[in-house]
Amino acid sequence: MSTLERVRRRGADLDLGRRGQAAVASGVAFAAFTALGLLFPGTIAGTLVDVIFSAGTLSSALRLSVPIVLAALGGIFAEKSGVINIGLEGLLIISAFGAIYATDLTGNLWVGFGAGVVASTLLAALFAVVCIEFRADQIIAGLAVWLIALGLAPFASQVIYGAPNTTSVRTPPSAADVVLGLPVVGDVLRVLVSAATGFGAAVVTVATGLRNATGGVPLAGLLVEAVVTVAGAVHYVVVVVLVGALVEANVVVYLTFLMVALSWYGLYRTQFGRWVRASGENPRALDTAGVDVSRVRYAAVLLSGVLSGMGGSALSLTLGQFTGNGPTMVNGKGFIAIVAYLFGNYNPVGAFLSTLLFAGLDALQIVLQLRDVGVPNQLIRVTPFVMVIVVLALVGRTRIPSAAGEHYESGEE
């Protein structure tokens, strides 16, 4: 018992430790970088900090994240149950088109959104039957899902609209539009927003006043600078994040938040979530406990269809159009979703954060290309990928479910 256990324990601790160290190291590096940028506004660091701490970057990161995060959540459920669903890209494509088409037909955004979800779920159901019932190779079936959608959606658009791109429909409202329009809640929120803005401004005013008051005093100067910096950060968090990004964010961003929370709860706190995890780790254990493994896997794969469908619908509806040229408007988001959940170690929150990091870097990269920072744009364009690789190396190994990708046949002999 003893030695073996101790060795294993130690291994686990080390693993955890490396993750923790990586987090601390990145945090420290980021803080140092921010301080550098704030102290020397004219340099590249200054520009970067300026860009990072802007409402635009955050809100576009959030917007870019929506389809990726939702598809990643779907992928988590499927793979945790033991079925690797690399067809997420296809599910996004089919739902993106379905949502626009149904909205165009009915004029109702919610019907359109639902239709996208249904389209994706149907395709996922096909995938589930092929993999679970007919024991097809999950990777090949997943690629087939992608290719089917990649061919079908632009083709349908061509037939219906005469072009790979559909007509435009109206887009869902932002959170501000929805909530501020409500009778009482809207007023309350308005007050809160102005209070928050006022608070942020007040903090900065006080800090600046302090700086002026102590001007010329040598030692106090540094201290005050620190206070001013902190005040600036508080102002940023309150005004830029809360007000700027969140209030103006589209409702689908909130849907995503909700789904991340629900997925986490579902996976780690419900009976179904436990069965999903057991099904992907040791289906035989689940089977001998009297739970039908196939049924759990069906449910998980269908759920991946529902979640990806939300992602695809949100993607096309927020832009008001489905564009079907080349890799379509989905353009690899389903595959990035796979990276995101692997990166987040199959944890819904982890997948969300890693998507946000990636989307944030992507948004940053776009802004930086527009500004002249003295680095060729071609190099800037690869920074998100380089960063992802660096972070991956720091975070360490992802733990893949033991039985992922393996067919399970119940039966006693």
Add this chain to the structure above:
Amino acid sequence: MSQPAVELREITKRFPGVVANDEVDLTVERGSVHALLGENGAGKTTLMNVLYGLYEPTDGTVVVDGRERGFDSPRDAIDAGVGMIHQHFMLVDPMTVTENITLGNEPRRFGGLAVDRERARREVVELSERYGFDVDPDARIEDVSVGVQQRVEILKALYRGADVLVLDEPTAVLTPQEVEDLFAVLAELTDQGKTVVFITHKLGEAMTAADRITVLRDGRNVGSVAADETTREELAELMVGREVLLDVERPATDFGDEVLDVAGLTVTDERGVRAVDDLSLSVREGEIFGVAGVDGNGQRELVEAITGLVRPDDGTIRLEGADLTDRSRRERIEAGMSYVPEDRQEQGLVMAFALVENAILGSQHAPPFARDGRLDWDRAGEHADSVVSEYDVRPPDARTEAGDLSGGNQQKFVVGRELERDPTLLVAAHPTRGVDVGSIEFIHERLLELRAQGVGILLVSSKLAEVQALSDRLAVIYEGEFVDVVDPADTTEEELGLLMAGERPDTTGDPGTDTAERGATEPPEESTGETGTADGSGGGGE
């Protein structure tokens, strides 16, 4: 005692071509520990699988709690209060102890939506305290030892309301200390009215832990005895039984020089246990050196260290005087070491390859089969054909995939390939395991031919009769050490059985030396075909 907890009446279970259980009666009293003792293939696991609903008996009835039952699935058995702890645990590694115990039966709240984690944890703590189990409910399975995992499996069965617990070879994966802990747990369980049946092939364990012992041999119940009224000798005799005669002509040969010399070999297995402990042996030209023992006593590690599959912690291995201890597999093959591995499907053959390809495994890198980086398939084909015809492999077609051959033919093919290498030393591990009688005789003849040609043979087998009939010297291994090295002709099976159970002889033999000529001149009087001796690893996967 009132009504027995479990009663099996005239259970017969046939598989195509095999009778695994033949009218077996078994009565297990409530609140007792009952050991099911027997060799590998004696039908112990089959019998318990019938009780657990995994197999439907061909004939006979299962009575639990005085009521006749027909279990269609383990679920039915669980509902009737029978829980089974398999040799390979059914646990989800990254989940906690509590999560595993309650899996499938989670207490819930919020209208069945969420798992009531506090209640689950509380129930698990209560359960383990009640039976005096030392288990951390929040530890992850992957972080706890095998012994704790086993306790989790027992708790899982108890959580589901099991009254009768069936454990399949529970000690096979445990360290000696863990075995003691397990037996304490079993005693506590029966004190509280539970009934325990455990399968074992170790008679010492049966005598220590059980109240009653039932011995199975060749699918039949050959005796049920109370543990405190029997002796090791009696049990050994029941297990081994009287054996049918198998004639092996073993002509006298002159032993030549030492071929293999192993000194001070020590090997640690993956559990960190010393599987081979400071062991020395030597094999001479024209000699068959047999190693007998209950499986799992270090035979595999011994063989794999000699053949270069595992690295020994200590000791030296010399072949014809050359030190091979740090040499690779390839270098050992080139030095003249052939190897018939224990598991032909895992180690001996590539199942998806044709026989032609399998025939050159191990020689694929060198002439005559490889030249200038290319394989000479014509040569390989000729070679494969000759192995197939000489060793009577059926179907006689070298293009057949190895996986399409029957086990006996696969084995003949592996033996053929290894013998055709023209070795100076053959290491043969269970060369006739799972092989029909005709093939057994054939393989035995080939081994003796090789011996007559002056090849040294290290023969490891759990079939007592086999090693006894073939060996010139016979070592009995127990817990990684040779208990004794004997002349097989002068030793009875009962004596060997006791040695295999770890009982040292009064006059300690000197392992690895002496016995130069004895046993070589006269074939043993009686010996036999099929008695196996137990199997620790596979659990008799019939």
